[in-house]
Amino acid sequence: MNNKIKNTTSILIGVLALLSFYSCVPTQNAIREENKTVPENYKNELRDTLNTATVQWKKFFLDSKLVALINTAITNNQELNIMLQQIAMANNEIQVRKGEYLPFVNVYAGSEVGKVGKYTRNGAVEQNLNIREDQKFPEPLADFSVGLSASWELDIWKKLRNGKKAAVLEYLSTIEGKNFMVTNLVSEIANSYYELLALDNQLIIIEQNLEIQQNALKMVKLQKQAARATQLAVRRFEAEVYKNQSNKFAIQQSIVETENKINLLLGRYPETIDRDSGNFLETPIDFVHAGIPSQLLANRPDIRRAEYELEASKLDVKVAKANFYPSIGINTGVGLQAFQLKFLMSTPESLLYSLVGDVVSPLINRNAIKAAYKNANSRQLQAIFAYEKAILNAYIEVANELSNINNLKENYKLKEQQVNALTESIALSIRLFKSARAEYTEVLLTQREALDSKIEIIETKKDQFLANIKIYQTLGGGWN
Structure with a gap:
């Protein structure tokens, strides 16, 4: 009896030794650690932890009509609802993985x-x-x-439990993906809204300028009747009127397209967008606090998503490694x-x-397991590079927008002076023309330059609004 026990024990030890031999796992030569270091502060910015990204978008945007549009979009946007179903499926996958390491009865x-x-x-x-x-x-x-x-x-090698943990991280990743989509959606609607306000104001400027040009055309015709102007001057003024009338229709088409872009984001068929375009140039732009670069790691949904995917990839490597064990x-x-x-x-x-x-335990067909293990390691390296890229991209986006905000501010000040100077020049050129002290070409050129400067200052104001929205987005605001 003792001999039987000894023989059985010897056979068992031999089998386990054989399994251990064939379960030797090839190891990756080097797994690169992710680099989370960022500069201590942004260039030419004070080190201040006050960060606008923590402000909810309903408080960041002060225009109640814009807030109402964003509210509608968050409820009805089709792409966002598709992402919500993706989150539900990721949650279901957790239950699938959890059931794998429980007994099947x-x-x-x-x-x-x-x-x-x-x-x-x-x-x-x-x-x-x-x-x-x-x-x-x-x-x-x-x-x-x-x-x-x-x-x-x-589950002595934790293969199934690590698989479940990886599913949880993937679920959290999809939530951050949804947050990132909300951030982009809020930003896109706000951008389109201010583009629409800018177009409305450009249309008003075109109509005001048309009135000035039509009055100038009447004056030139009277001057021609008095033999103080030529037919050439009359035709040149008429051409300028026609040009701005055609520009008016182009702006009207842009307004229609921008409205429909917003309607698409709101998940509805075309209708007029409720807005208040008055006092566009006088509307103040709030100062944005950038905080410090390290706050991007906590505030940016795309960075947190990349971090969750990186942690999931590390667990996938452990799961692939466990396949070598019995x-x-x-x-x-x-x-x-x-x-x-x-x-x-x-x-x-x-x-x-x-x-x-x-x-x-795998004995013969181990090449497939080795290949899966190597692929898991490669995917982990990909996740590391994606995570580092997300951090670098976030920092550069913020740095660009901070510089853009400062330059647009100085640009707008100079545009204001240009508009004031050219607006005064219109009346001056007409008086000089009436007294035969200026050519009609000077009147035309002054009116054209004044119109261009007014259009440009509206564009600059719009760019200031868009830069403010962009810095809020790049800091990680807009999803909470």
Whole structure:
């Protein structure tokens, strides 16, 4: 008996040694650690932790009509609703992974009937077997069974649990993806809204300028009747009127397209966008606090998404590594079985049970497992580079917008002086023309330059609004 135990022990040790030998895992030469370092502050900016990104978008945007548009978009936007379904599927995947490392328990019930050949081992046994005295084995043979069966893979290498943790991280990643989409959606609607206000003001400027040019045209015609101007001057003034009338229709088309762009983001068919275009140039632009670069790691949804994906990729490497190790499973069952229903409940005669344990380790086809492991390592490196790129991209975006805001501020001041000077020049040129002290070309050129300067200052004001929205977005605001 002792010899049997010794032999069994020796065989078991040998098998385990063999499994251990074949379970040797190839290791990646180097796994690159991610670089989370960022500069301490932005160029030419004071080190201040006050950050506008923490302000909710409903408080950041002071225009109530814009806030109402954003509210509608967050509810109705189709792309955002698609992303919400993606989040739901990621949450379901967590439950799938969680169920994999819990025991699988099934209930079964079945019946069958069959007849074996007489000239077989089972057939010969059945012919000579009496179940009870004067009662032969039934032919054909029925079989009825009912019971419970269970199987469980022992997760000693944490493969299944790491898979579940990776699914949780992927779920969190999709949430950050949704937040990033909300940030972009809020920014896009605000951009289009201020573009629409700028177009409205450009249309007003065109109409005001047309009135001035039409009055100038009447004056030139009177001058021609008095032989103080030529037909050439009349035609040049007429051409300028036609030019601005055509520009008016171009702006009207841009207004329609911008309105429909907003309607698309709101998930609805075209309709007029409710807005207040008055006092566009006089509307103040709030100062934005950039905070410090390290705050980007916590505020930017795209950075947090990349971080979750990186952590998930590290767990995927562990899962792929665990495939080299033996898997240990337990299968068990208990139930009742009999060839007639009246015997099915007769215990212990109809009782059956089983308990099986097995150890399975890859032996021959290990190349596929090695390839999957190498791919998992490569995906982890990809995730590291993507994470570092997200941080670098965020810092550069903020730095660009901070510089843009400062330059636009100085640009706008000079544009104001240019508009004031050219507006005064219009009336001056007309007076000089009436007194024959200026040519008609000077009047035309002055009116054209004044119109261009007014259009440009509206564009500059719009760019200031867009830069303010962009810096709010790049700092990580707009999703909370």
